[in-house]
Amino acid sequence: MIPPFTYDQLPGRVVFGAGSLAHLPEEVARLGAERALVLSTPEQVTVAQDVARHLGARSAGVFAKAVMHVPIEAAREARAEAQRLKADCAVAVGGGSTTGLGKAVALDSGLPIIAVPTTYAGSEMTPIYGLTEGGLKKTGRDSRVLPRAVIYDPTLTLSLPATLSATSGMNAIAHCVEALYAVDANPIVSMWAAEGIRALAAALPAIVAKPDDLAARTDALYGAWLAGASLGAVSMALHHKLCHTLGGTFNLPHAETHTIVLPHATAYNSIAAPAAMASIAHAIGAADAARGLHDLAQRLGAPTSLRALGLQESDLDRAAEIASSAPYPNPRPIDRAAIRQLLQNAWVGSPPSV
Ligand code: NAD
Numbered sequence: 001m002i003p004p005f006t007y008d009q010l011p012g013r014v015v016f017g018a019g020s021l022a023h024l025p026e027e028v029a030r031l032g033a034e035r036a037l038v039l040s041t042p043e044q045v046t047v048a049q050d051v052a053r054h055l056g057a058r059s060a061g062v063f064a065k066a067v068m069h070v071p072i073e074a075a076r077e078a079r080a081e082a083q084r085l086k087a088d089c090a091v092a093v094g095g096g097s098t099t100g101l102g103k104a105v106a107l108d109s110g111l112p113i114i115a116v117p118t119t120y121a122g123s124e125m126t127p128i129y130g131l132t133e134g135g136l137k138k139t140g141r142d143s144r145v146l147p148r149a150v151i152y153d154p155t156l157t158l159s160l161p162a163t164l165s166a167t168s169g170m171n172a173i174a175h176c177v178e179a180l181y182a183v184d185a186n187p188i189v190s191m192w193a194a195e196g197i198r199a200l201a202a203a204l205p206a207i208v209a210k211p212d213d214l215a216a217r218t219d220a221l222y223g224a225w226l227a228g229a230s231l232g233a234v235s236m237a238l239h240h241k242l243c244h245t246l247g248g249t250f251n252l253p254h255a256e257t258h259t260i261v262l263p264h265a266t267a268y269n270s271i272a273a274p275a276a277m278a279s280i281a282h283a284i285g286a287a288d289a290a291r292g293l294h295d296l297a298q299r300l301g302a303p304t305s306l307r308a309l310g311l312q313e314s315d316l317d318r319a320a321e322i323a324s325s326a327p328y329p330n331p332r333p334i335d336r337a338a339i340r341q342l343l344q345n346a347w348v349g350s351p352p353s354v
Contacts, residue, residue: 005186010127010232013149014225018214021116021153024051024091028058031112031148033089035060037082039101040093041067044118047156048093051116060087066098068254072133075104082111089114092147093156095168096121096254103129103145115147118156119164120172120200120220121255122228125150137248146232152225154217162208166300167255169204169220172227173197173293174258176283177266178237179230180276183329189233190279192226197283199223201296208300237330238323239265242343245323252309259302260309260349263294264342267352272332290352305349316343 015023028036037060040048045064052059063081065074078101082090092102093116100123102113107129115124127146130139160168176193179185200223206216242261246252267290270277277289286292297304307313320340327334345353 002187006184007186007188008233010125010146010229012125012146014152015149016152016222016225018153018155018218020151021051021054021156024114024116024151025055025058027114027149027151028055028089028091031089031114033112034058035085035087035089036114037078037085037087037090038062038093039066039078039090039098039105040064041095041098044094044098047118051091051093055091060085066092066094066101068097069132069137070097070100070104070130072131074101075108075131078105079108082109087111091116092124093118095119096123099123099147100130102147104131106145107142110144113145113147115150116156117150117152117221117224119160119255120168120224120227122172122175122224122231125225125228126232128232150225152221154214154221157217157221158212158214160211162211163301164255165207165211165220166204166297166302167259169200169207169224170259170262170293170297170300170302171255172224173200173296174239174243174262175227175231175236176200177262177276177280177289177293178239179234180279181269181273181331182234182237184234185276186234189230192233193230194279194283196223196226196230197280199226201284204296204300235329237328238268238332238334238339241328241330242319242323242339245319246306246311249322250311250315250319252306252311256303256309257306259297260304260306261346263290263297263352264346266290266293267354268338268342269331270354276331288354290354294351306343306347307349311347313347316340316347319343
């Protein structure tokens with residue numbers, strides 16, 4: 001029987017498909033905007049310049065200084081540039097770092113944002129923003145930062161290297177996994193999450209084998225959309241708390257950390273969330289959810305140990321302490337000793353102990 005639930009619908013518009021970037025000028029016009037500032041990282045400046053050219057008279061210029069974790073200085077500079085160029089909307093072309101910069105601009109200025117994601121991080125579907133000031137990353141939720149429209153054009157993901165595609169895809173799967181056992185899970189979001197895992201688990205090995213496989217890229221981006229929508233709709237749990245700790249305090253890279261921790265966090269919750277585990281296992285075609293995720297990461301050639309990311313074994317006690325304090329709601333109660341063991345397993349890179 002379906003249990004009682006509350007479902008909160010986020011607004012948003014999605015234009016999906018190979019070549020859909022061609023609709024960008026219409027999408028800008030649809031917002032009633034006339035001057036779009038195009039945002040990107042320095043690495044993707046050429047893509048941003050192409051997008052600006054494509055916008056023609058509707059382009060106000062390019063700001064290509066997005067970096068990881070949205071430093072407040074970059075956000076301030078982007079806002080000043082938007083003002084100077086009299087931009088009336090921003091187009092964020094890139095991964096979570098660039099979308100994050102767009103959100104920081106929107107938070108302060110109220111400028112509408114169009115996101116054109118080129119990784120599988122999923123930030124474009126959430127009202128969650130992050131800003132780093134004085135070495136501390138603060139996150140919050142605000143409906144102003146939710147992109148008004150998202151253009152998913154898989155041709156823009158063809159250049160994402162296989163290794164980054166694998167870890168970014170596992171990052172997306174992590175959103176789906178935690179949505180399935182979220183404290184506020186509901187059957188609608190669970191449908192997206194299960195379908196997201198299925199699409200990503202099938203597409204990622206094909207992408208790693210052949211990064212320019214447009215069909216696989218299309219399926220992965222569809223899965224990433226569902227994963228981002230799941231992340232934006234329900235609460236995340238232990239896995240995200242662990243990754244926020246490892247990223248925030250120990251500066252470990254975002255997608256790789258998610259990839260390594262996910263099988264272990266899933267194993268930790270396996271007894272407490274049997275229906276979610278069955279759904280995850282079914283979606284990846286494995287007998288067991290945690291082992292299946294570990295095997296998938298291995299098949300993708302993704303990193304499987306925190307040690308390989310440069311974390312010191314002597315940091316594990318502190319990481320366990322931080323991750324166990326002010327925990328996010330989680331199906332299995334947080335036990336500090338068990339979390340320490342989980343981190344040990346993830347550090348060594350052993351298969352998850354179910
Ligand atoms: P990223 O945006 O930092 O991108 C990593 C690198 O890959 C960058 O140099 C980028 O320019 C490059 N790149 C991106 N797409 C490419 C492509 N198609 N081809 C070639 N190079 C490409 O990485 P990410 O994993 O997408 O985002 C991580 C950040 O997003 C983290 O800071 C994380 O906290 C944030 N995030 C936020 C939310 C949210 O809801 N607020 C959700 C997910 C992630």
